[in-house]
Amino acid sequence: MKKVLAIILGGGAGTRLYPLTKLRAKPAVPIAGKYRLIDIPVSNCINSEIYKIYVLTQFNSASLNRHIARAYSFSGFTEGFVEVLAAQQTAENPNWFQGTADAVRQYLWLMQEWDVDEYLILSGDHLYRMDYRQFVERHRETGADITLSVLPIDEKRASDFGLLKIDDKGRVMSFSEKPKGDALKEMQVDTTTLGLSPEQAKKSPYIASMGIYVFNRDVMVKLLEEAPDRTDFGKEIIPASAKDYNVQAYLFNDYWEDIGTIEAFYEANLALTKQPHPDFSFYDEKAPIYTRARYLPPTKLLDCQVTESMIGEGCILKECRIDHSVLGVRSRVEARCHIEDSLVMGSDFYEPFAERQSGLQKGGVPLGIGSDTTIRRAIIDKNARIGRHVQIINKDRVEEANREDDGFYIRSGIVVVLKNAVIADRTVI
Numbered sequence: 001m002k003k004v005l006a007i008i009l010g011g012g013a014g015t016r017l018y019p020l021t022k023l024r025a026k027p028a029v030p031i032a033g034k035y036r037l038i039d040i041p042v043s044n045c046i047n048s049e050i051y052k053i054y055v056l057t058q059f060n061s062a063s064l065n066r067h068i069a070r071a072y073s074f075s076g077f078t079e080g081f082v083e084v085l086a087a088q089q090t091a092e093n094p095n096w097f098q099g100t101a102d103a104v105r106q107y108l109w110l111m112q113e114w115d116v117d118e119y120l121i122l123s124g125d126h127l128y129r130m131d132y133r134q135f136v137e138r139h140r141e142t143g144a145d146i147t148l149s150v151l152p153i154d155e156k157r158a159s160d161f162g163l164l165k166i167d168d169k170g171r172v173m174s175f176s177e178k179p180k181g182d183a184l185k186e187m188q189v190d191t192t193t194l195g196l197s198p199e200q201a202k203k204s205p206y207i208a209s210m211g212i213y214v215f216n217r218d219v220m221v222k223l224l225e226e227a228p229d230r231t232d233f234g235k236e237i238i239p240a241s242a243k244d245y246n247v248q249a250y251l252f253n254d255y256w257e258d259i260g261t262i263e264a265f266y267e268a269n270l271a272l273t274k275q276p277h278p279d280f281s282f283y284d285e286k287a288p289i290y291t292r293a294r295y296l297p298p299t300k301l302l303d304c305q306v307t308e309s310m311i312g313e314g315c316i317l318k319e320c321r322i323d324h325s326v327l328g329v330r331s332r333v334e335a336r337c338h339i340e341d342s343l344v345m346g347s348d349f350y351e352p353f354a355e356r357q358s359g360l361q362k363g364g365v366p367l368g369i370g371s372d373t374t375i376r377r378a379i380i381d382k383n384a385r386i387g388r389h390v391q392i393i394n395k396d397r398v399e400e401a402n403r404e405d406d407g408f409y410i411r412s413g414i415v416v417v418l419k420n421a422v423i424a425d426r427t428v429i
Contacts, residue, residue, distance in 0.1 A: 001049040001050045001051075002079075003115075003117040004050050004052070004116060004118050004119075004132075004136055004214075005052045005053075005054070005116040005118075005119050006041075006045045006052065006119075007053075007054050007056065007104060007119055007121050007122065008054070008055045008056065008122045008123070009100050009104075009122065009124060010038075010055055010057030010058070010061070010064070010124045014026035014029075014059065017260060017261065019404070019409050019419075020265070020379070021059070022060075023060060023063075023419050024063045024064065024419075025059055025063070026057075026124060026125050027055065027064055028063045028067060029265070030345045030382065031268075031269060032272055032282060032326065033310050033311065033312035033326050034291060034294075034313070034328065036064075036291065037124055038067065038068065038124055039289055039291045040126065040127055040129075041122045041123070041126070042082055043287075043289045043290045044128075044131075044287075045120075045122075045132065047286075047287040047288070048131050048132035048133045049133065051074060051078060051081070052079060052081060052116070053080075053081065053083070054083055054085050054111070055084045056085050057086055057087070058087030064084060065084050068082050070292045071290065071291055071293075085107050085110070098231040099232035099236075100121075100231075100232050100234070101224060101230060101231055101237045102231040104121070104224065104233075105225075105228070108221065108224060108225075112217075117216065118214050118216060120132060120135075120136070120213075121213040121214075121215065121233065122212055123212065126210070126256060126257065126258055126259065127259055127268050127280055128252075128254065128255060128256040129280070130212075130252060130254070131287070135214060136214055139214040142169075142170065143246060144214075144246045145215070145241070145246045145247065146213060146214065146245060147213065147214045147247070147248045147249070147250050148210075148213055148249055148250065149209075149250050149252050150194075150208060150250065151251070151252050151253060151256055152200065152201070152206070152207060152208075152251075152253065153208040154203055154205075155184075155206065157208075158184060158206040158208065159179060159184055161206075161209060162175060162208065162209040163175070163176050163207060163208055163209070164207050164249065165187065165189050165207070166189070166193065166249045170193075170194075170248050171246065172242050172248065172249055173242065175239040175242060177235050188205045188206060189206065191204055191206075194251045194253075195251060195253075207249065209234060209238075210252060211234055212252075219241075223237055257280070261412075262379070262414055263411065263412040265379075266379060266412075266414050269326050269343045270325070270341065270343065273310055273324055273325070296313040296314030299312070299314065299317070300317070302317065303318070303319045304318070304319065304321070304322065305320075305321045305322070306323075307322070307323050307324065308324045309322045309324060309326065309327065310326045310327070311327045311331070312327060312328045312329040312331065314350075315329070315332065316331075316332050316333075317332075317333045318333065318334055318335045319335040319336060320334070320335065320337040320339070321338045321339070321340075322340075323339070323341070324341050325339050325341065325342045325343065325344065326342075326343045327344045327346065328343075328345040328347075328382070329346045329347070330346045330347040330349070331368065332366075332369065333369045334368065334369060334370050334371040335372070336372045337369055337370075337375070338373075338375070339369070339374075339376075340374075340375070341376055341377045342379070343378075344369070344380045345379070345380060345381050345382045346382060347383050348382055348383055349367075351366055351368075365386070365387045365422050365424065365425070368385070368386070370386055370387045370388035370389075370425065372388055373388065374390075374392070374393060375390075376393045376394075377393075377394060377414055377415070378392045378414065378417065379415070380392075380417045381416070381417055381419040381420075382420075383419060384417045384421045384422075385422045386423045387423055387425035387427065389426045390423055390426065390427045390428075390429075391427070391429065392415050393429070394410060394413060394414075394429065395428060397413065398410050399412065400412075404418070407422060407423055
């Protein structure tokens with residue numbers, strides 16, 4: 001794998017994940033109480049012995065830079081690195097990244113300096129565990145110019161993805177990007193050719209691209225330089241290359257979730273609490289998910305009732321009830337609170353005891369969740385200050401709302417409290 005360079009696409013402005021992307025790049029969004037989205041593809045690379053990793057981003061990349069610098073430093077005896085490449089304007093190219101392919105094109109000069117045979121293109125907002133060694137081996141065995149990682153999918157979700165048709169040797173014959181109606185029906189295939197049983201094939205008659213690709217070095221350089229107007233891999237570069245190049249499909253038949261929307265992100269986090277076996281587990285010793293070491297103390301629980309939940313390290317919970325929720329590092333929950341079906345991201349720092357007390361005496365709101373508060377079906381972003389006797393329950397069952405001045409949004413019926421927001425005592429949302 002020394003001859004493979006990984007390129008992780010950090011995504012655009014992350015509008016579908018807003019307001020979680022208001023102050024951070026999409027790959028820097030926290031997940032599972034202690035990780036960030038970028039940790040998933042980077043850890044998959046490290047576990048697959050791929051140590052040359054670039055992360056391309058152009059929005060709010062400060063916290064992403066900080067996280068990567070603190071989490072991933074390889075020894076001086078290897079060529080390994082994880083480096084963020086932010087969009088920049090140059091004399092040759094005065095524009096920002098116009099799409100996934102354009103982002104790679106603008107940094108092609110840097111990538112060509114490495115003596116590698118393949119470029120592995122990954123996405124920064126997927127939750128999955130994959131051994132890229134098998135993916136690259138398949139690419140080499142079939143003599144492919146480009147290999148796409150694909151998964152069988154059912155009709156309900158099919159129109160959200162780029163779909164493809166393959167021949168009996170796995171070669172990709174045609175593409176259709178997010179088809180609807182009759183165009184969708186035309187993309188049905190017999191997925192038993194991918195090794196599915198007849199029953200599985202009946203349930204999942206479509207083949208979806210995961211947005212994960214292996215390119216031969218020379219092929220990618222040629223495709224990007226020949227057509228500077230093509231700015232996206234999935235929509236333009238790959239569909240246009242199927243006719244002239246050997247484009248192969250590689251089946252990935254395991255858990256994979258695109259967490260690009262608030263609802264998908266919320267559901268993926270809460271699914272981690274499922275008993276006894278969640279669809280995705282962070283408890284795999286052979287392929288761990290790495291993140292920044294924080295050296296926090298253990299979590300302290302004082303007379304609490306906790307069911308089906310994950311709680312990060314360094315939390316302080318007093319006489320509260322936590323049901324089917326994920327609490328991030330340094331979360332603080334005061335007495336008689338009830339948190340249910342929620343994701344609390346925690347804090348970046350501890351507020352000293354004296355500061356908390358004086359803040360309370362002056363009518364302020366300390367860091368964390370105040371006493372006698374109820375939170376249900378919500379995402380509480382980092383460093384939020386939730387007062388006492390607050391109810392975050394979406395009592396009017398609103399589906400969508402933009403209340404930035406009040407410190408929250410509602411997306412798909414999920415209340416999202418902004419990072420650093422202050423919710424005053426006795427507020428009802």
